[in-house]
Amino acid sequence: MNEDLNMLEQTALNEYKYGFVTDIDTDIIPKGLNEDVVTLISKKKNEPEWMLNWRLKAYAHWLKLEEPKWPNVKYPPINYQDIIYYAAPKKKEQLNSLDEVDPELLRTFEKLGISLNEQKRLTGVAVDVVMDSVSIATSFKEQLSEIGVIFCSISEAIQKHPDLVKKHLGSVVPMTDNYFAALNSAVFTDGSFCYIPKGVRCPMELSTYFRINAENSGQFERTLIIAEEESYVSYLEGCTAPMRDENQLHAAVVELVAMKKAEIKYSTVQNWYPGDKDGNGGIYNFVTKRGMCQGEHSKISWTQVETGSAITWKYPSVILKGDYSIGEFYSVAFTNHHQQADTGTKMIHLGKNTRSRIVSKGISAGQSQNSYRGLVRAAKGATNARNYSQCDSLLLGDKCGAHTFPYIEVKNKTAIVEHEATTSKIGEDQLFYCRQRGIDAETAVALIVNGFAKEVMNQLPMEFAIEAQKLLAISMEGSVG
Amino acid sequence: MTNVNYFKDQFEQLQDSGPATAIAELRTDGFNTFNKSGLPTYKLEEWKYTNISSLFDKEYQFANTAPAIQLSDIDAIRLAGHEQANELVFVNGRFIPALSTIRSTASQLVILALEEAAKGKYEQLVKAHLGQSSEYLKDGIHALNTSFIQDGLFLLVPKGQQLTEPVYIYHISDARQQNTLSQPRSLIFVEENAKLQLTETYTTLGTSESFTNEVLEVVVKENAFVEYYKIQHDGLNASQVGSTHIHQIGRSHVHTVVVSLNGGVIRNNLNLVLDAAGNETHLYGLYLLKGKSHVDNHTLVDNKQPNCFSNQLYKGIAGDASTGVFSGRIIVQPDAQKTNAYQSNKNIILSDQATINTKPQLEIFADDVKCSHGCTVGQLDEEALFYLRARGIPKEAAEVLLLEAYAADILVQIKPEPLRNHVAELIYEHLSIS
Numbered sequence: 001m002n003e004d005l006n007m008l009e010q011t012a013l014n015e016y017k018y019g020f021v022t023d024i025d026t027d028i029i030p031k032g033l034n035e036d037v038v039t040l041i042s043k044k045k046n047e048p049e050w051m052l053n054w055r056l057k058a059y060a061h062w063l064k065l066e067e068p069k070w071p072n073v074k075y076p077p078i079n080y081q082d083i084i085y086y087a088a089p090k091k092k093e094q095l096n097s098l099d100e101v102d103p104e105l106l107r108t109f110e111k112l113g114i115s116l117n118e119q120k121r122l123t124g125v126a127v128d129v130v131m132d133s134v135s136i137a138t139s140f141k142e143q144l145s146e147i148g149v150i151f152c153s154i155s156e157a158i159q160k161h162p163d164l165v166k167k168h169l170g171s172v173v174p175m176t177d178n179y180f181a182a183l184n185s186a187v188f189t190d191g192s193f194c195y196i197p198k199g200v201r202c203p204m205e206l207s208t209y210f211r212i213n214a215e216n217s218g219q220f221e222r223t224l225i226i227a228e229e230e231s232y233v234s235y236l237e238g239c240t241a242p243m244r245d246e247n248q249l250h251a252a253v254v255e256l257v258a259m260k261k262a263e264i265k266y267s268t269v270q271n272w273y274p275g276d277k278d279g280n281g282g283i284y285n286f287v288t289k290r291g292m293c294q295g296e297h298s299k300i301s302w303t304q305v306e307t308g309s310a311i312t313w314k315y316p317s318v319i320l321k322g323d324y325s326i327g328e329f330y331s332v333a334f335t336n337h338h339q340q341a342d343t344g345t346k347m348i349h350l351g352k353n354t355r356s357r358i359v360s361k362g363i364s365a366g367q368s369q370n371s372y373r374g375l376v377r378a379a380k381g382a383t384n385a386r387n388y389s390q391c392d393s394l395l396l397g398d399k400c401g402a403h404t405f406p407y408i409e410v411k412n413k414t415a416i417v418e419h420e421a422t423t424s425k426i427g428e429d430q431l432f433y434c435r436q437r438g439i440d441a442e443t444a445v446a447l448i449v450n451g452f453a454k455e456v457m458n459q460l461p462m463e464f465a466i467e468a469q470k471l472l473a474i475s476m477e478g479s480v481g
Numbered sequence: 482m483t484n485v486n487y488f489k490d491q492f493e494q495l496q497d498s499g500p501a502t503a504i505a506e507l508r509t510d511g512f513n514t515f516n517k518s519g520l521p522t523y524k525l526e527e528w529k530y531t532n533i534s535s536l537f538d539k540e541y542q543f544a545n546t547a548p549a550i551q552l553s554d555i556d557a558i559r560l561a562g563h564e565q566a567n568e569l570v571f572v573n574g575r576f577i578p579a580l581s582t583i584r585s586t587a588s589q590l591v592i593l594a595l596e597e598a599a600k601g602k603y604e605q606l607v608k609a610h611l612g613q614s615s616e617y618l619k620d621g622i623h624a625l626n627t628s629f630i631q632d633g634l635f636l637l638v639p640k641g642q643q644l645t646e647p648v649y650i651y652h653i654s655d656a657r658q659q660n661t662l663s664q665p666r667s668l669i670f671v672e673e674n675a676k677l678q679l680t681e682t683y684t685t686l687g688t689s690e691s692f693t694n695e696v697l698e699v700v701v702k703e704n705a706f707v708e709y710y711k712i713q714h715d716g717l718n719a720s721q722v723g724s725t726h727i728h729q730i731g732r733s734h735v736h737t738v739v740v741s742l743n744g745g746v747i748r749n750n751l752n753l754v755l756d757a758a759g760n761e762t763h764l765y766g767l768y769l770l771k772g773k774s775h776v777d778n779h780t781l782v783d784n785k786q787p788n789c790f791s792n793q794l795y796k797g798i799a800g801d802a803s804t805g806v807f808s809g810r811i812i813v814q815p816d817a818q819k820t821n822a823y824q825s826n827k828n829i830i831l832s833d834q835a836t837i838n839t840k841p842q843l844e845i846f847a848d849d850v851k852c853s854h855g856c857t858v859g860q861l862d863e864e865a866l867f868y869l870r871a872r873g874i875p876k877e878a879a880e881v882l883l884l885e886a887y888a889a890d891i892l893v894q895i896k897p898e899p900l901r902n903h904v905a906e907l908i909y910e911h912l913s914i915s
Contacts, residue, residue, distance in 0.1 A: 070526065378858075380833055395848035398815070404843040410828075410858040411836045419841070420855035425848045 260295025279338025282310025511627025574663030595633030657687030703731030
């Protein structure tokens with residue numbers, strides 16, 4: 001046991017590897033939030049009138065709301081006037097190839113092990129890089145546009161495809177949805193936009209790497225993915241952030257719309273700066289993610305690997321509106337030191353014969369708190385709705401906490417809902433079994449944790465699975481008992 | 482709500498009527514809390530699925546005048562096995578010794594009015610333990626009971642007394658003239674090596690509305706053994722919030738079964754505080770709902786010390802336009818290593834107008850634990866139904882058969898045979914009449 005404790009300590013000392021600040025001139029507007037700032041953001045983005053009005057309406061609504069207090073997380077009050085709401089790298093002209101990208105920026109990605117060149121050449125992944133709120137480069141765009149797939153920044157989409165944006169923006173997460181969604185709607189600076197036309201199976205994984213850069217700049221991303229009838233898309237989102245002491249707020253909104261027989265697979269690897277081992281600094285990740293299975297036989301699948309952020313607070317949800325639609329949620333949340341996570345999902349069954357599946361794996365170490373919070377609702381009309389939820393927690397220390405708050409609401413006599421949850425630590429016998437076979441304690445723990453998370457990891461696309469495993473390993477490095 | 486003013490008047494009257502005792506002080510605390518929080522609304526997380534504030538639009542009254550209840554009224558509601566039992570009667574929330582029958586001797590069982598116990602040799606005990614539940618139940622409805630502690634019950638099973646006669650508590654609400662609010666309050670001690678079997682039932686007379694807001698606090702000491710049964714089979718005009726707070730301060734064994742059949746809006750709070758190493762607790766519940774019944778079972782198991790074991794199984798059936806709610810909360814405190822805590826909630830939903838809301842929660846702050854919970858919502862097994870019907874059993878009878886079998890898991894947990902048979906009959910009757 002002593003050995004295990006030593007290893008725990010080592011893990012605690014394990015510093016965030018991706019902490020560095022890239023030195024690029026950023027074009028920022030002063031701290032604070034008011035109508036002028038919202039208008040300024042809209043102007044800087046050269047947005048049409050309707051977009052500005054939409055933002056102002058959201059801002060007006062935000063003023064009426066109070067910050068929610070119900071989650072199982074603690075943080076000092078956020079001063080919303082102390083945040084820079086817009087920061088864009090200076091380069092403004094549209095880029096056609098990676099050569100035009102600021103070499104400093106490229107080096108940043110190389111440090112992260114995400115070389116655009118590498119990716120472009122080897123993996124065939126189109127990468128829409130978001131560096132501090134504005135898209136710098138979008139690769140493979142031509143290739144995608146040939147088959148009619150639109151993959152660009154949301155700002156570009158507002159300019160070039162206003163009809164699509166107007167129709168779908170806020171249709172899944174209305175600007176009035178919650179405190180952070182309203183804030184995001186007012187000040188969002190960038191994000192990704194995907195449109196998959198009818199019958200198209202997107203030939204490559206679409207991916208955005210998020211990166212927070214300028215000091216004190218909150219990130220308010222807005223992502224909108226629309227999959228038309230019988231289309232398919234797999235979207236990857238991953239993020240790392242530089243080390244800093246001040247807490248940063250990240251309040252993104254992600255909206256997915258799946259039409260008849262369409263499928264959207266959304267995968268996230270999140271490794272933002274979690275704060276140091278004493279709980280100073282770190283990102284506040286307060287995200288609203290929601291998908292709408294609009295048409296029959298549509299499917300939305302969320303997969304997430306959460307290892308970063310001081311506070312993770314998000315519930316990727318699916319509204320199963322179309323008959324026979326399917327919602328899935330796979331999650332691994334690893335918390336260490338003083339990290340806090342309150343995450344889970346909502347599955348709202350509205351249509352007939354809808355199915356959903358929830359697999360959530362929480363791993364807590366150090367003094368961290370890890371909560372699963374989920375809602376499964378079968379409405380009156382959801383005949384034959386079926387849900388299976390499983391959430392398991394693994395405790396790797398005696399000062400951490402693991403909590404489960406599932407909500408199940410059934411109003412239909414043909415619905416079947418099942419939920420099960422377990423909490424335990426790594427079994428002594430499992431460890432003993434491994435060590436007896438000459439596997440050292442550290443490898444044994446990694447092996448067991450990996451096995452514990454396997455069901456979720458298997459859901460990730462190949463390119464991501466490798467990175468996710470690396471991340472989990474880094475998070476636990478020198479670890480764990 | 483005119484009720485609030487009414488409560489204020491009644492409270493002042495009550496405080497003026499007697500001397501400033503420790504209980505009167507507790508009442509003042511309670512009333513301050515009530516004034517501050519008011520009645521719980523669905524905006525409170527703990528009351529998300531049950532709305533009782535609208536019930537109070539009905540203007541309940543305390544029935545202060547001497548109730549016209551005869552012994553013959555009680556004969557009609559006696560439980561099976563009453564011949565050997567200590568029968569305690571509450572009318573409109575007040576313990577009435579004159580209607581009660583005590584069969585155990587004074588050395589086996591101490592029964593006093595709460596006010597009396599607070600004065601005599603049990604003063605310290607009452608002071609130390611009365612009102613402990615308000616640490617866990619902080620809402621206005623619990624405080625309302627505390628504001629009106631009056632004619633409560635004090636029951637103590639002394640050291641080493643393995644009580645063979647069970648204790649039956651009959652709660653009678655007289656709603657023949659008016660809407661009645663009853664607020665029974667009891668404090669129960671089970672001392673070292675003692676054993677107690679306690680059963681509560683509820684009856685409303687008349688057709689007006691009754692609301693029972695009960696608080697029962699139980700303190701269990703080293704090596705004691707407590708069985709607690711609660712049987713709710715009252716009219717649809719009878720609503721209640723029943724809070725049972727069991728504090729296991731010594732290594733002991735507690736076994737509870739809550740059966741809810743008929744009723745209006747029912748909320749049961751069952752708190753188990755495992756405050757000594759090696760405690761063992763079993764919680765069982767059954768709710769078979771018809772009509773517009775609404776039953777909400779909230780359980781809380783707070784593991785404060787190491788090596789405790791708890792097991793929960795709650796099963797429910799919701800038919801017609803009824804609503805079943807289960808919220809189970811297991812807390813494992815940092816010191817409670819080696820805790821084993823299990824929880825399971827199973828539901829069958831029989832109608833599209835019925836609703837099941839369930840919320841099993843685990844909050845774990847220690848690492849060396851084994852905790853699990855599971856819950857399901859589903860229907861009767863089609864294949865089992867087909868099997869029975871293929872053998873010539875009519876659909877309705879087959880359904881009753883399957884539902885009875887489903888309920889049997891909980892029924893067998895009622896250990897005394899007369900009581901078990903009694904409840905089995907109630908269940909059969911309840912399921913057969915559609």
